[in-house]
Amino acid sequence: MQQQQAPPKKKKKIKVPKVINGVETMVEVEVDDEGGPVWGPNGKHAILNHRLTRVDAPLKVSGAAEYTYDKNPPGLLYGRVVRSPYAHARVIRIDTSAAQRIAGVKAIVGATNEDVVEGSNRAADVAEKKDNMDLGSAKAPQKKERIVRFAGEPVVAVAAITPEIADDAVRAIKIEYEVLPHVVRAEDAIKEGAPKVYPDGNLEPKEKRGDAAKVEASFKEADVIFEAEYRTPILHHSCLETHGNLVDYRGGDSATVYASTQGTFTIPGDAAKELGLKESAVTAVVEHMGGGFGSKFGIGIEGKFACQLSKQAKAPVKLMLTRKDEFLLAGNRSGSWQKFKAGVTRDGKVIALLATQYQLGGLGDGSQAGQPYIYTVPNFYRERISIHTNEDASRAMRAPGHPQASFGIESLMDELSYKVGIDPVEFRKKNLKDEVYHRQLDRGAREIGWERRNKTPGGGSNPLKRGMGCAIGTWGGGGGPQCKVEVGIARDGSVSVAVGTQDLGTGTRTYTRAIVAEELGLQINDVVEHIGNSKLGAANASGGSTTTASLAPAVKDAAVNARLSIAEKLSPLLGGAKPEEISFSQGRVAGGGKTLTWKQACAALPSAGITAHGEWKSNLQSRGVHGVCFAEVEVDVETGHTRAIKMVHVQDIGLPLNRLAIESQINGGMIQSLGMALFEGRVMDAALGLQLNPGFGDYKIPGSFEIPELVPLIDDEDKREAVIGVGEPSIIPAVGAVVNAVFNACGVRVRELPITPDKILMGLSDRRTV
Amino acid sequence: MKSFEWVSPTSLNDAVNLLKSAPAGDDADDVARAIAGGQDLLTTMKDYITRPTRVVNLKGIRGLDRIEGDARKGLRIGALVTLAQLEENTLVRSHFPGLAEAAHSIATPQIRNLGTVGGNLCQRPRCWYYRLEEVICLKKGGSKCYAAEGENKYNAILGGGPSYIVHPSDLAPMLVALGASVNVTGASGKRTIPLEKFFTLPSEGSIRRENVLQNDEIITEIQVPASSFAAHSTYLKFKERESMDFAISSVAAAVELSLAKVVKQSRIVLGGVAPIPWRATKAETYLTGKTLSADVLAETARVALDGAKPLAKNAYKVPLTQTLVRRALVKAGGMSA
């Protein structure tokens, strides 16, 4: 029997980013091919595209916002991990007897082979694949071996009634290791006979692209051929709230996990697996979280331990990593080592480029955008290769692989521009197809006062030398169809919007409210948002700057549906006006020549009020952004000290939902990038295989005196009526801009970050001797 | 932190006895520790570098928290005077400006609110290897100074060996320059030690310590004599990270000039470059009788770093410190750069 069916909705296939552990890959999805809601012109919003203060700010400034670290249920136990002090070793024996005797110690896990917990995320995956191979002796092991592959790898975890007692337990546990050879430096790892990090060696080819023979041939056409190497160290996310979870499982068939995570919905599945529960039986809660920057997806090794401890003790266990743990085992931004050979013509065209790009991700793959990055070079050949070392696996960190790639190519471009004697901005334009960069370069140059630039690097007799530099970056930042949003309107006029997403400090809560408020013609505080709970509507994890482009369209869709739904109910009161013709603005609902206040309108609703749902609409978002940064610095050539004076970042972003928050985020990107340029870097001791600076005293993130005048500029020439994420783009180009400014100031080209005083001083003395 | 006994005596005698009578710990260093501000001690305890069996609070002892004296008699600074008190003291600021500058250069406002003068002189090294719980280096009873051949960009260029730590105190170089001495009370009585003799090189004193203080001894007071150069003193500290850092290199300088701007006498003490505050005596001698011309300053700076033996990664400290010597003398001599 044939039923009459509505004509099928027209569908189309589009590619959207999917983020796994913070790393973007593109996947194809089918979406409605219909008009649907639109944002309207960027300049005509009542609330959006204005400067909105954060709705959660009053809670945060008064200490009332409860983060995972602040949760403190009765009977709470404190978890700690026991780390390997060796970079590569086989666990022989674990003796927990002394720890067990300590009063107040309630659970110890990971001590026997039965409850082996694998290494941190990436290490665990790789280890699983490769673990069958024997690393130490000729014979294959009979039972599953416990091999630690980096210093800091957690082996055992404990839970006790106070953190102080947990510390005692950590030190009472004795672990006997058979120490195996290790390697922690890339240049050592590629030497013949180097200790093998993985059975099949330390080099892992990732990509080959281009035609090497053509490149070689076109070098003959070049007027200048230049070779250089650039390096960046491993960096740390340095989230102020360390990684961790509070797992509350007291037996029974359900559990709650408070997590410091970038993905509310990455938690229940991971936790359920450890607890032996159904995924739906685990509720993840992420009300506020203290920074992730790409490092917080899934429950991680620390979360697995927390689950096991809670299960064993039948009590809530909070296992937040210590700061030292955080440096040693919570991931990092991969280092880079890029070797270039470039050919350029006298008129400033880069015509040939060979690039060997090593990704230094420890046990992980690391990441690096392929060269020549944003530039158009007619003939290029690149190889990207991971070099493995006995260090914690890299994770995604704010624009994975991009700051490294941008620093490399922007340093190279800068050097080439000086070689052929062309202004660095003009030189870049000659090699950039995309006109958006041209317009942004011009704006940035105007803002920093590029014409004041030092014409002779290192010139003049004053030891304080100023210089300027610029650099460029790109990012995707589009969304995908994961979010399910619910908007509720009650008869008393209250409005709520609910979705399980998380706010990392990016302003998700604020724009979620704002979108709904604007759609219903209300003020931002007339709406309450409920987020950060896996029992609410689905949402994507916050990685790859995909949150806004995934979430905001679904919120908009839900808000539009709510508006149409209430309009339909009000139509009889408004002279039978068509729902889509009823206007909602300034707290009033008008149509058919009549006007109601919001309260009056809602009073007319059925007792259950209205509930509307929204899903992702691809036309409400876009992807692909451009950003340029200019920096001015002052270098004291007698001490080697570099001070940033001013930084300008120009960023396109489609429809800016909240200008205040976006500017803050751009500032933050510039500051983190400045840290990469001048201060930050993991320092390893090659012989011991240990990190030497695992704390905020010795791993130097920028503080109040390091902050220059910052000018975050939203590029409103971008007329796209679509939202795009902006978290990552702003961290990319500043590092190159600062590095190039340092050269312009003092004439020293530092090719290995960070630019610390020793490098400037030694660079100057080398120059003198040349 | 390993657990410990906490005790808060109200008299110096009790404090000394409590330090002396403490139960022994696992390691020679795990004895009783006196705590004042605790701003360094607690960090070493949290990292299990020191695991005292007993912590003796000195803050209950009266009379150790005052700054007394004047420009003519000199200063008497109680060991419990906080760094914030020192930097804000008008007497210090006007007559011993270098000392106020040195105090101000330390750490952060929060630390200066609790950290004391006595504690600052007794703080432990910042060497990466020393501060890692995992490494038992020479200074912790091990057999090797890992910095000697490891990552040593912040380590000693002068006076190093067999350990290559640098002394982290900012007050120490300045107080040595001002000719200060410390009053110490211990189980065997009181003594006064010129600060220059208080600090010990690893090759001279105990490799486990940076000074001559015994376990049962407490610094009670720092005496800064009046001098003809104290009013012309300055402290220049170079940090990698301006907001918060220990000195990569620092210079405490003081000069007395004649009316004709000839140097009558001077003090030049280097910080952050040696295991002790490093007095550049030869440079001081060279400078006597000369005017602070560019050439003289350059030569003074060169002489001050005479004998420097940089390790693999810290040769930059030589030109850096020479710069600071020149600039400090210019400032102390009241010249414009």
Place this chain on the structure above:
Amino acid sequence: MADEQDKKPLKKKSNHDPGRRRFLKGVGIAGAGAALVDHLTLSTDAKTESATADTGAKPVTRNVNIILDVNGQKRTVSVEPRTTLLNALRNNLDKPLTGPKLVCDMGTCGACTVLMDGKPVYSCLVLAVDAVGKKLTTVEGLGTPESMNSVQAAFVEHDALMCGFCTPGFVTTISAYLKKNPNPTLEEVREACKGNFCRCGTYPRVFEAALAAAKKS
């Protein structure tokens, strides 16, 4: 002068020493020395130790009940001698506080800043037993979401926070500083909060907020 203590042989070499690895023929033992079975029993019995941790010359070896004066309230709390003020406030108080954050636990980041007799200090570098008798103020004592002080209000207004984890520390530090110097320059604001670190990069707006709050008060 030689130190007699140093001549004593090391009691045991159970401490992990990577440097000794080679002598151990590839076998290392990690872990700390003797286990601490004594001294650690957490007791809720108020009589366990006398509440005189601040003055007595008798060593306190185990849990002790102390009275902390927090945000104008006298609160009894049971701590070990090694419990930091930060942990006491966050973990041991009857109704724990959430404002002061544990971030570096080493006195370098400022997120745990509280006022002790009006002065900003790192509560992670103060022992709870050493805070007895001091007037303690945390960010909660400066204002509430409903009734913010001028610094808190300026932070909201100027978007001086992102993830917000450093924020209570900055607010506390700056609130105290503005009492001391009601009309600061930008450089003075930088100096006042050089002991507070932010990773999201809110500094420029923290400075703006501090200067704006100064103008208003």
